[in-house]
Amino acid sequence: xxxxxxxxxxxxxxxxxxxxxxxxxxxxxxxxxxxxxxxxxxxxxxxxxxxxxxxxxxxxxxxxxxxxxxxxxxxxxxxxxxxxxxxxxxxxxxxxxxxxxxxxxxxxxxxxxxxxxxxxxxxxxxxxxxxxxxxxxxxxxxxxxxxxxxxxxxxxxxxxxxxxxxxxxxxxxxxxxxxxxxxxxxxxxxxxxxxx
Numbered sequence: 001x002x003x004x005x006x007x008x009x010x011x012x013x014x015x016x017x018x019x020x021x022x023x024x025x026x027x028x029x030x031x032x033x034x035x036x037x038x039x040x041x042x043x044x045x046x047x048x049x050x051x052x053x054x055x056x057x058x059x060x061x062x063x064x065x066x067x068x069x070x071x072x073x074x075x076x077x078x079x080x081x082x083x084x085x086x087x088x089x090x091x092x093x094x095x096x097x098x099x100x101x102x103x104x105x106x107x108x109x110x111x112x113x114x115x116x117x118x119x120x121x122x123x124x125x126x127x128x129x130x131x132x133x134x135x136x137x138x139x140x141x142x143x144x145x146x147x148x149x150x151x152x153x154x155x156x157x158x159x160x161x162x163x164x165x166x167x168x169x170x171x172x173x174x175x176x177x178x179x180x181x182x183x184x185x186x187x188x189x190x191x192x193x194x195x196x
Contacts, residue, residue: 004193005101005124006110010131011160012153013138013145015176019131020112022186029104033113033121036100037093041066050088090119098124108193117161117169127193130170132163133177 008023008030010016020030040047042065051059051066055074061067075082101109101124110129116122133141135157142153167173172192174185 003101003104003106003109004126004196006108006127006129006193007116007122007125008110008112008129008131009114009116009166009170010133010176011138011163011166012114012156013140013142014131014133014163015141015182016112016114016131018176019129019174019182019186020110022182023110023190026186026190027106028190029106029109031097031100031109031111033093033097033111033115033119036096037089038066040092040096041089044092047088047092051085054084054088086119090115090121094119094121094124097121108190114160122169127171128169129172129174129189130163130166131174131176132167133175137177 006023006028008016008020010019020032023030041051048060048064051071055071058070059067059074071085075085097111101111111121111125113119113121116125116128122128138157139150139153142148142156143150146153172189174182174189176182
């Protein structure tokens with residue numbers, strides 16, 4: 001039997017990772033798309049071959065590890081290059097998640113992703129949990145976490161789907177405003193999903 005698959009989504013600084021940790025503490029396995037994409041780029045021969053073909057051999061260092069700086073410079077400010085890399089990486093991550101979910105002996109699993117709809121992963125999901133927080137709170141958190149400035153964070157926010165749009169697509173909303181209990185909200189979401 002296939003597990004019920006939850007997507008944990010939210011914009012920069014919303015607290016997706018904190019909520020994901022709570023899901024793990026409550027015995028829900030969580031697949032982290034960011035770290036798994038990095039792992040696949042370093043370990044998948046098929047992905048390596050496609051990236052070299054699409055970019056060039058300098059995208060990998062001599063030791064076989066992806067050259068993140070070179071990849072970033074290839075993608076920076078070039079929408080076509082970003083789309084090209086995404087068209088290679090996203091399907092690989094999606095296939096890996098499906099295999100991971102099928103092999104996980106758990107009735108409920110989750111995936112943490114910043115690009116659920118953009119990657120096509122939403123087609124494999126049963127419930128969407130949006131982690132939401134006030135804009136100013138999100139900016140403050142992102143500045144602290146990324147050692148960045150407000151302008152850069154706001155620019156990154158513009159490139160992401162807005163909470164207003166995400167709310168219409170989510171089945172559950174967790175408010176991470178530093179006052180409402182996250183533990184209680186996560187427990188309620190798990191109970192609702194488990195009861196179905």
